[in-house]
Amino acid sequence: MLPELKRLIEQMGKDKGIEKAIIIEALESAMLTAARKKLGAQVELEAHYNEEAGELEVFQFKTVVEKVLDPETQISLQQARKELDEEAQPGDSLGMRLDAASFGRIAVQTAKQIIIQKVKDAERDKTYEEYKDRKGQLVNGFVQRFEGGSIIVNLGRAEAVIPPSEQITRESYKRGERIRAYVIDVKKISKGPQIILSRTHPGFVRALFEVEVPEISEGFIDIVSVAREPGNRTKIAVKTNDKDIDPVGACVGMRGSRVQSVVQELKGEKIDIVPFSEDPVKYVCSSLSPAKVSKVFMYDENKSMEVIVPDDQLSLAIGRSGQNVRLAVRLTGWKIDVKNESMLAAQAEEGPKILLKIPGLQEADAELLFKEGYKSISAIASADPEILKAIPGVDEQKVTEWVSSAEQIMNQQVNRESA
Numbered sequence: 323m324l325p326e327l328k329r330l331i332e333q334m335g336k337d338k339g340i341e342k343a344i345i346i347e348a349l350e351s352a353m354l355t356a357a358r359k360k361l362g363a364q365v366e367l368e369a370h371y372n373e374e375a376g377e378l379e380v381f382q383f384k385t386v387v388e389k390v391l392d393p394e395t396q397i398s399l400q401q402a403r404k405e406l407d408e409e410a411q412p413g414d415s416l417g418m419r420l421d422a423a424s425f426g427r428i429a430v431q432t433a434k435q436i437i438i439q440k441v442k443d444a445e446r447d448k449t450y451e452e453y454k455d456r457k458g459q460l461v462n463g464f465v466q467r468f469e470g471g472s473i474i475v476n477l478g479r480a481e482a483v484i485p486p487s488e489q490i491t492r493e494s495y496k497r498g499e500r501i502r503a504y505v506i507d508v509k510k511i512s513k514g515p516q517i518i519l520s521r522t523h524p525g526f527v528r529a530l531f532e533v534e535v536p537e538i539s540e541g542f543i544d545i546v547s548v549a550r551e552p553g554n555r556t557k558i559a560v561k562t563n564d565k566d567i568d569p570v571g572a573c574v575g576m577r578g579s580r581v582q583s584v585v586q587e588l589k590g591e592k593i594d595i596v597p598f599s600e601d602p603v604k605y606v607c608s609s610l611s612p613a614k615v616s617k618v619f620m621y622d623e624n625k626s627m628e629v630i631v632p633d634d635q636l637s638l639a640i641g642r643s644g645q646n647v648r649l650a651v652r653l654t655g656w657k658i659d660v661k662n663e664s665m666l667a668a669q670a671e672e673g674p675k676i677l678l679k680i681p682g683l684q685e686a687d688a689e690l691l692f693k694e695g696y697k698s699i700s701a702i703a704s705a706d707p708e709i710l711k712a713i714p715g716v717d718e719q720k721v722t723e724w725v726s727s728a729e730q731i732m733n734q735q736v737n738r739e740s741a
Contacts, residue, residue, distance in 0.1 A: 341444075344444045346371045349371060349378055351369075351440065352440070353380055357380050357382075365395065366383040366415075369381075380419070381417035382418045383415050383416065384397040384415070384416060384418065385397070386399055386412050386414040387399065388412055397416065399411075399412055402416055449479065449515050453505065453508045454510075454515075456508070457505050457506065457508060458504070458506075460504060460505075460526075460529045460530070461503060461504075463478070463501055463503075464499065464501065465501055466481065466497070467497065469483075471486040473489065473501070475501055475503065482517035482518070483518055484501075484519045484521065485518065487522075488503075488520035490552045490588075491553055492589070493553070504521070504526035504529055505517060506525070522550075524548040524549070524550045527558065527588070530584045530588075534580045534581075535572055535580055542572075543561070544561050545558055546559040546560065547655075549650075549652035551645060553588075554645065555592040555594070555641075556592070556649075557653045559596050559653055569597060570595050574595060581593055594612075596608040596609050602627070602656060603618045606627050606650065609649075609650035610629065610646065613631055613646070614631065615629055615630070616630050617666070619695050619697065621701055624657065625655070626658070626659065627656055630663060631661075632663060635662070640660055673697055674688040676699070677696070677697075679731065680702060680731065681723075682727060683724055683727075691713070699731050702725060703728035710724070
């Protein structure tokens with residue numbers, strides 16, 4: 323039934339990359355199914371692969387009895403001693419080798435189908451094991467086909483899918499075209515492992531820089547944060563603990579060679595590389611690049627900053643449709659309110675009036691506090707009294723009253739919002 327079985331098993335294992343033991347187990351299981359289809363489910367059977375002979379052997383086991391009541395499961399003592407074992411005793415279970423050819427063509431066909439299915443299952447398991455630990459890595463493949471808006475990618479020994487939500491809108495591909503993507507998930511489903519890829523994930527940009535910049539893969543430079551609007555613009559923040567290495571320069575490369583390689587892979591997506599800083603103000607100013615910042619007011623209580631830029635830099639700082647400042651917010655984790663110097667001047671005239679809502683606060687005091695950067699009631703409520711006392715013209719009693727009144731106003735506001 324299976325000529326040159328030993329050679330076929332070895333060849334199948336080599337072609338499919340499946341362990342020989344798995345193929346042998348599939349063959350034994352298939353042979354048992356074929357035998358049971360022929361002889362019935364009640365029969366006790368065993369199948370073994372004889373490696374020396376290169377054969378699959380099937381044995382039917384029968385119990386030795388004095389008087390046979392069920393010929394399918396029992397054998398007489400006389401017959402057992404004559405045909406199988408001269409020393410057989412009642413109660414012994416003896417195996418009789420069966421002729422595999424007797425199972426019939428339908429049974430053999432069933433066995434072949436089981437073998438095929440078992441091999442497919444083994445291939446799926448192998449693929450899952452190979453890719454389950456590759457989340458967060460780049461893979462290369464070819465566009466194989468399109469299904470319902472998804473791109474099916476041939477990775478060689480496996481297929482992967484890029485769902486519509488993970489595709490860059492303005493990108494288009496043709497069948498057979500090379501494609502590089504980022505593994506975001508590997509799921510084990512009934513049809514086999516599903517490898518899900520992305521070209522929009524921020525990790526895709528991170529992984530591309532790890533490939534292009536040896537200092538990153540070697541651990542000399544860290545990518546602290548990535549903010550991305552796929553197909554349009556990305557900002558990445560980088561740092562290094564080695565003073566001899568310029569992290570931004572290393573990522574840009576000689577004459578921009580490294581960053582251009584990434585831009586080329588992303589089909590022209592703009593990339594801003596900014597230096598990370600432990601100083602939040604410095605970090606936020608860098609994140610708004612290429613705009614120049616003239617002044618910053620930082621409010622720790624709500625992790626926000628009011629950034630002032632020259633009048634001619636406002637549109638550059640905000641970006642088209644607010645994209646530049648939006649990416650800066652995602653990159654740094656700080657709320658950023660960008661204003662130009664003209665807006666600041668107008669605010670300086672009206673701003674101090676906001677603080678007059680605090681009982682006991684005079685207009686001169688409001689202007690003084692406003693100039694010191696306390697531009698909201700919440701800023702007064704969360705202020706350090708010792709720092710307020712250090713302001714010229716401010717005494718301890720005033721500070722205590724202002725902070726207490728501001729806290730009451732903020733508490734009332736919170737209660738109203740939660741009511």
